[in-house]
Amino acid sequence: MLWITDTVSIADWELSESFSRSSGPGGQNVNKVSTAVDLRFEAERSPHLPAPVKARLKRLAGRRWTADGAILIRAEETRSQAQNREIARERLTELIRAALVAPKRRVATKPTYGSQQRRLKSKAERSEVKAMRGKVDDE
Structure with missing residues (x-):
């Protein structure tokens, strides 16, 4: 049994190691x-x-997610098989913990009156600069 949090755990039959x-x-x-x-x-x-x-786990796993819905994690950092097993299990735990966190819903807000006025003023200034770039009359 691999414990992810106090409430979520993974059974041994769901994990296989080679x-x-x-x-x-x-x-x-x-x-x-x-x-x-x-x-x-x-x-x-x-x-x-x-x-x-x-x-969320599928999105976070990326290329590690297989076509049949499994996650593959490879660990080969140390010369010890036991340490590599622990590293692989820790990586899986961190991945699942990240997937357990639900993203916050974005609340749509209106731009403030001041920000709208600043935007329009900068657009008008820019328009004026570009308008001055025309051909010069020598009359």
Whole structure:
């Protein structure tokens, strides 16, 4: 069980991990040990997340969202498989926490009278500048 918040948790069956050889420095260890972690979260099928959260999660995940509705997270920062597992789970947790926050509704407001007057004044000044750019008569 992976706890996201006090009320939201992810069941173990929704997560699957696979391990592969990591790239980067590490000497012979890189060629022998599978330390990179590919964490897969079945977000679309998750009963623990409401539909609006899933929609925000899909937008936040971007390329990490697969066609079948899963999120793939790869971690290969350290030489330790256990640390990479923790990093991948923490990334998933942060992503879901970000999706849980509903955006505030924008309240439409009217521009103030003063701002309207300033805008019209600047437009008139600009118009006057452009009008002066015409051909000069030599009469």
